[in-house]
Amino acid sequence: xxxFTISRRTVLAGSAFLLASTxxxxxGLAQTPKKGGRLVVAADSEPRNLNPAIVASNGVFxxxxxxxxxxxxxxxxxKDGLDPRLALSWEGAADGLSVTFKLRQGVNWHDGxxxxxxxxxxxxxxxxxxxxxxxRTVFKDLEAVDTPDELTAVFKFAKPTPFQLxxxxxxxxxxxxxxxxxxxxxxxxxxxxxxxxxxxxxxFAEHKPGEYYRLEKNADYWGKDxxxxxxxxYQVLPDRTSAASALEAxxxxxxxxxxxxxxxxDRISKxxxxxxxxxxxxGLTYQLVVExxxxxxxxxxxxxxxxxAHAIDKDFVVxxxxxxxxxxxxxxxxxxxxxxxxADVPTYAFDVAKANALLDEAGxxxxxxxxxxxxxxxxAPYFNETKQFGDYLRxxxxxxxxxxxxxxxxxxxxxxxxxxxxxxxxxxxxxxFRGDPAISTTILVQSGIPDGVPFxxxxxxxxxxxxxxxxxxxxxxxxxxxTELYKAFQKKVAEDLPLINVAEWSFISVVRDTVGxxxxxxxxxxxxxxxxxxxx
Amino acid sequence: xxxxxxLIRRRLIGGIFVLLIVVIGTFLLxxxxxxxxxxxxxxxxxxxAGMIELLRHRWGLDQSVLTRLANYLWALLHLDLGQSVxxxxxxxDVILERLPNTLLLMGSATALSFGLGSALGIYAxxxxxxxxxxxxxxxxxxxxxxxxxxxxxxxIIVFAVDLRWFPIGGIESIASGKTGLDRAVDxxxxxxxxxxxxxxxxxxxxxxxxxxxxxEVWRQDFVLAARAKGLSRxxxxxxxxxxxxxxxxxxxxxxxxxxxxxGSVVIESVFSVPGLGRLAQEAVAARDIPLLLGIILVSAVxxxxxxxxxxxxxxxxxxxVGASEASA
Numbered sequence: 001x002x003x004f005t006i007s008r009r010t011v012l013a014g015s016a017f018l019l020a021s022t023x024x025x026x027x028g029l030a031q032t033p034k035k036g037g038r039l040v041v042a043a044d045s046e047p048r049n050l051n052p053a054i055v056a057s058n059g060v061f062x063x064x065x066x067x068x069x070x071x072x073x074x075x076x077x078x079k080d081g082l083d084p085r086l087a088l089s090w091e092g093a094a095d096g097l098s099v100t101f102k103l104r105q106g107v108n109w110h111d112g113x114x115x116x117x118x119x120x121x122x123x124x125x126x127x128x129x130x131x132x133x134x135x136r137t138v139f140k141d142l143e144a145v146d147t148p149d150e151l152t153a154v155f156k157f158a159k160p161t162p163f164q165l166x167x168x169x170x171x172x173x174x175x176x177x178x179x180x181x182x183x184x185x186x187x188x189x190x191x192x193x194x195x196x197x198x199x200x201x202x203x204f205a206e207h208k209p210g211e212y213y214r215l216e217k218n219a220d221y222w223g224k225d226x227x228x229x230x231x232x233x234y235q236v237l238p239d240r241t242s243a244a245s246a247l248e249a250x251x252x253x254x255x256x257x258x259x260x261x262x263x264x265x266d267r268i269s270k271x272x273x274x275x276x277x278x279x280x281x282x283g284l285t286y287q288l289v290v291e292x293x294x295x296x297x298x299x300x301x302x303x304x305x306x307x308x309a310h311a312i313d314k315d316f317v318v319x320x321x322x323x324x325x326x327x328x329x330x331x332x333x334x335x336x337x338x339x340x341x342x343a344d345v346p347t348y349a350f351d352v353a354k355a356n357a358l359l360d361e362a363g364x365x366x367x368x369x370x371x372x373x374x375x376x377x378x379x380a381p382y383f384n385e386t387k388q389f390g391d392y393l394r395x396x397x398x399x400x401x402x403x404x405x406x407x408x409x410x411x412x413x414x415x416x417x418x419x420x421x422x423x424x425x426x427x428x429x430x431x432x433f434r435g436d437p438a439i440s441t442t443i444l445v446q447s448g449i450p451d452g453v454p455f456x457x458x459x460x461x462x463x464x465x466x467x468x469x470x471x472x473x474x475x476x477x478x479x480x481x482x483t484e485l486y487k488a489f490q491k492k493v494a495e496d497l498p499l500i501n502v503a504e505w506s507f508i509s510v511v512r513d514t515v516g517x518x519x520x521x522x523x524x525x526x527x528x529x530x531x532x533x534x535x536x
Numbered sequence: 537x538x539x540x541x542x543l544i545r546r547r548l549i550g551g552i553f554v555l556l557i558v559v560i561g562t563f564l565l566x567x568x569x570x571x572x573x574x575x576x577x578x579x580x581x582x583x584x585a586g587m588i589e590l591l592r593h594r595w596g597l598d599q600s601v602l603t604r605l606a607n608y609l610w611a612l613l614h615l616d617l618g619q620s621v622x623x624x625x626x627x628x629d630v631i632l633e634r635l636p637n638t639l640l641l642m643g644s645a646t647a648l649s650f651g652l653g654s655a656l657g658i659y660a661x662x663x664x665x666x667x668x669x670x671x672x673x674x675x676x677x678x679x680x681x682x683x684x685x686x687x688x689x690x691x692i693i694v695f696a697v698d699l700r701w702f703p704i705g706g707i708e709s710i711a712s713g714k715t716g717l718d719r720a721v722d723x724x725x726x727x728x729x730x731x732x733x734x735x736x737x738x739x740x741x742x743x744x745x746x747x748x749x750x751x752e753v754w755r756q757d758f759v760l761a762a763r764a765k766g767l768s769r770x771x772x773x774x775x776x777x778x779x780x781x782x783x784x785x786x787x788x789x790x791x792x793x794x795x796x797x798x799g800s801v802v803i804e805s806v807f808s809v810p811g812l813g814r815l816a817q818e819a820v821a822a823r824d825i826p827l828l829l830g831i832i833l834v835s836a837v838x839x840x841x842x843x844x845x846x847x848x849x850x851x852x853x854x855x856x857v858g859a860s861e862a863s864a
Contacts, residue, residue, distance in 0.1 A: 045580075048577070048622050048623065048624065056581075057581045059580055134582070188594070194624070209633060210633075210809075210814060210815070211707065211710070211808075212710050235706070245704050246705070249697045411571075411576055412821070413570035415575040417571075420575070
């Protein structure tokens, strides 16, 4: 037990905690799970579409992953980092043109109809490929899904597609929805998008807008003796301070996704009966990144970009902005990724003198007021930490004579300003690493992306060598060779700095100690909670 | 009665103009805000260029501003508030779901602040300059200076977290299956803290106004006359002084109703009450223009109706008001 209830000090001691945490495969109370109970969880937002097959995002998964299941889930100790869910096995052909899934037998939808390969084929071809925010990229070459029998689905690709990518995409991108519910009418307007029907351990019961979501036990679930809980309630608590109060007042038992602000964790960890847990988010790593607009002539100069990198004290950012709950970054793949990460990249130590020298060398001398030039800095508003880092960056840049003007926007305005209008010089962004660089990481530096695409390279950066590397990796089938290409990719990005990776962080859960089997997989908060239980 | 009818007619015609200006003004104001509903949506999901184009088309955002405004007004003429892009449901339903909560919260808070405020004001104003007057005046000033969200948070920490007398938020217990009286008691328990937080701040205003009005009236000749007649002090305070000081408070009641709608945005967030204020905040963040317009329209209608009621009350309380309006 004690190794999981961490104190601030232990976290501060090793910023590599993200790495270390993957080494602890199991967690939970050493007691036999009990049946029954209502788990009340804090929710800070109400997604407008609850269909995880269409919207593959953590806000949707947090609720829907208990109702709608994927083919496989991330795992600390499973083969390829996966645990079977609706698929029992997956096999990629050597030519990269097909992947064969063997499906689980005896699974029923919540409306009683049997789950078959036809549902997988329908979900993949009609939803993941044409409609899903991430699937549109990963499954773009999916041509057909053959269903030789009810429990076999064979994905056919028009172009060789790396099996490693498909595997890594399974936990987030492969939510299967019932064909018989979706086949008539427009998929986007189907009522099941707001009251999902799946195969998961919990059935969607009701949503009272502004109040709560209620899920109830699926008595017909395929998992033996599962689920343990009778009900899961997501109580909507829009105010940042209310999750902590609700935990203390024992009105809720769990606040995931850092619903309790970092600054409150020290105090809340001392409340008897509450635990602070950093595990269970290893597969959901967010990256703190400085996006640069390379259309600005100053920023198009590598020396200036290097100077900015040297001006940022990453250790200070981790300690002050993230209060230790983060790790410093070296490049575009986070340190805790077990497959792709390499430390063998150029690094930029905090060195103000060097940064100043680089800027002088680049020809941007300080004018009489000590300033070299001015930049517009737009921190993304989605997290407290991105805004706070914006404040820090302004000061760090002032030390090297760059005058950064902060522009604070709300989400909609920020998205438009940065990704459509390109009305920024520097932006602070929190891209997500989703287990494979091809899912949502290479797009951050690749050229030729149309205007308006969020969380992509909208800084006008173009590097033919890097583009060629990304293209090559996307068609390399051999896992080892593909991994090597992404290591080269990391090196190249760290060398040329199309963007500057500062830190990597995940989320924190605060939970009552009566809740068992929590944080037992790398995407726990967005997994199915079939084995989660509560003491009466 | 005739006087009241004339008043209502005049106010209704004026009200429609006000509403039209409010609608067009808000629409254009929101149009100038950077980013649209699709930008707000993809901020939480991401997506490629094709998907963004698809969404803009599906939500009708690829049409020009004027076309959309004209469409909106045309639908409004048929009493149709349109479809919310955030909720993919008719706006009328979304608003009707939240309206009772806000009305309950505002109504209770107004009753609390007006009732208790004027009662304390009478108590303080009965003996201007006395110790209890000083105490209440200073106390109410302090209360008035407190920001609403802070008072809300303090109430939560003391009464919900430490003492656990009341729930920390929400409008009723979750999926409790309570009905009838049990449910009413449950809702009342949930409302105690938010109503106190919202009501106590405005209470100070009524208290001070009542007290100041009474201090004024005490100096009037008719009070001297009442004293000379040998009326009891109690009767002078209630029937003569307080009654004459009450009129400005009624005016204030009308003005405050709009203020309180603004205050409820904060209180609804702090106490997680699913009301109109919170809905408005979500609509702005999501750039759901039709939804926000719907909320503003409903709020504007509410304010107009309350002010109409205030005017009628005024006409009843003070015969001079209606007479001048009717003859004008």
